[in-house]
Amino acid sequence: MNPSARVQSRAIGFLLCVLLGLSGTAKAVDTQNAGDLQLVIVLSRHGVRSPTAKPGSLDVFSSKPWPAWPVPAGYLTPHGKQLMAMMGSWYRAYYANAGLLPLDGCVASPSLYVVADDEERTLESAHGLMDGFDPNCAIEVHPSPKNGPDALFSHDFTHASDADRAEAMAAVLGRIGGDPKRLALANAGLLDQMQTVLLGCQSGTCTPAQTAGKKILLDQDSSIAPAHGDGLLSIKSPLHNASTFAENFFLEYAEGMPMSDVAWGRISSLQLGQLLTLHATYSDIGLRTPIIARSYAGHLATRILATLQQRADVKPTAEAIGSNKAKIVFLVGHDTNIETLAGLLDLHWMLAEQPADPTSTGGALVFELRREKGTDHYNVRAYYVSQSMEQMRESSMLDLKHPPELAPIFIPGCSPATPGYGCPLNRFAGLVKQANQSSAHQ
CATH class of the missing domain: 3.40.50.1240 (Phosphoglycerate mutase-like)
Structure with a gap:
């Protein structure tokens, strides 16, 4: 069986398991409470890749040659794509259980939008996510260019003084x-x-x-x-x-x-x-040094904010990513995108087996937009999610009883002390705009 068929088979099997066992796992999912979920934005790093250095170039530092990889330098591996499919399956089950999405069947295109940096490892990671998220469905992955207003993941400093x-x-x-x-x-x-x-x-x-x-x-x-x-x-x-x-x-x-x-x-x-x-x-x-984080991530933060505001206002916005009817938006980039956006907003997290603020392959910084029940008030919640190192190594199947590691994030200057740390959307907008002010001349 070829790798893509294996991925598809595992994804379908996973969804069947969820269908049979979902009712017994609902209490394990924290997305059920704290308002009516409107939109999820997933800023994901690509999956496991080979080292970016030219093969053999690092041997001068080591007593033995570095191991060979099955793909060219910097490319996503088949194992890495399989892990991304598992994460895609988990996102689908997690947010189906939260009532945002149907558990199976193709998600209509206005409700789902996927964009990836236009490199092999990011584009293939996005396709891997969709192999698990929407098996047997044709999902368009929009490549993000290196330059211009739609360059979400690249950094152009040619005009820096x-x-x-x-x-x-x-x-x-x-x-x-x-x-x-x-x-x-x-x-x-x-x-x-x-x-x-x-x-x-x-x-x-x-x-x-x-x-x-x-x-x-x-x-x-x-x-x-x-x-x-x-x-x-x-x-x-x-x-x-x-x-x-x-x-x-x-x-x-x-x-x-x-x-x-x-x-x-x-x-x-x-x-x-x-x-x-x-x-x-x-x-x-x-x-994460603030001025560097602003220079790298200011534009991405502005686009993410516009996407949240577009959904709350239910009307198209030029700077938003995807349709105003979108329910889940996947942005597939690099660890630098997550690091710098987190540095811009002073976001921090911790997982069980790594140093503070890890940006693992396939891991993601996630923003949820929720409407307070019975009101027109919107809150933003953030968390970081990643397969554990062992889950990656062993290709451990993910489900609601065996989830990836998830860390809720407190948004400084905005989040209250209540669980979930929901930040009012208008205050979140103020944080993004204030953080970007110092980089307006760049």
Whole structure:
């Protein structure tokens, strides 16, 4: 059986299981309460991909060659597409149980809108989601261009000024004590662990033969400088390299490679979670710093807000994504899109087995629009959802009794203390507009 047929078969089987067992699992779903659900916007990262570096280019850092992948660099794997289909099936069951969607059958096109960045891994991830969400239905995936007003996921800094780049550089330096070397010094313990994994020898005990011809993490330059062309900053640091290596170990694990191939058999799943702190820390500095987050995600935030307002007003809006009749909108992009949008709005979450604010493959930042019963007042609720590392590795079937990990998000400056943290739509609009004010000149 080919991969697409397997995905379709699993998706159909999953929906049958839900049909038979839905009544006994309704209490496990938190979407039942806190108002009449009107719209869901899912900002998802693509699924498991191969490393983006050219094969063999990272071998200079390690004692052994990095493992081979079944697809070209940066492409979605068949396993990654299968996992996206499982997430699609879960979204369908979850929101059918919430009363937003029918449990089966094709969702009419005005109610469903799907857009993805126009790269292979994002487009194929969107198709994978729809394999699970709407099996046997022809769902159009709209590619988002790299430039222009419909470029939801790309970042054009060609018009950024020297002053913009200088301010971004100052903002980052101001977070790290003015010295780029502190990025590595503050994370020396984890960098030492990473070095041990890369070379297979303890720090200080490696022989000259083990290090001959190899690049050593802490020997790499540390600098922060304005970027040229399509970028704001160029950050060089041992932390940057280690972040890439930790992410690649995660991809090997999530892909289901034998543990002997995951970091060459030198780490456990627990140690992997610890090393991912290197990736989270670098992303926090390089993407969540407010001025950088605004520059990257300001346009996307404005489009998401317009989509929420369009649904509440029940009339078309030029900046909205999809129809004013849409009930669920899928936006399939990259971890940078989630990181920077979260940085713009100061959103944070935590899952059980990773550092704070993970942006796992297939994971998503989700916004729900709800109308308070008996009123014309609307609230926005946010959560982050992702399959666990083990669910990804084992291709564990998702259902309402065995869901992915889900973390409700408190929206600072807006959410109340009540469960669900519903933020009034008008106040959410104010937050987005205020956060974007400083980037209006870029």
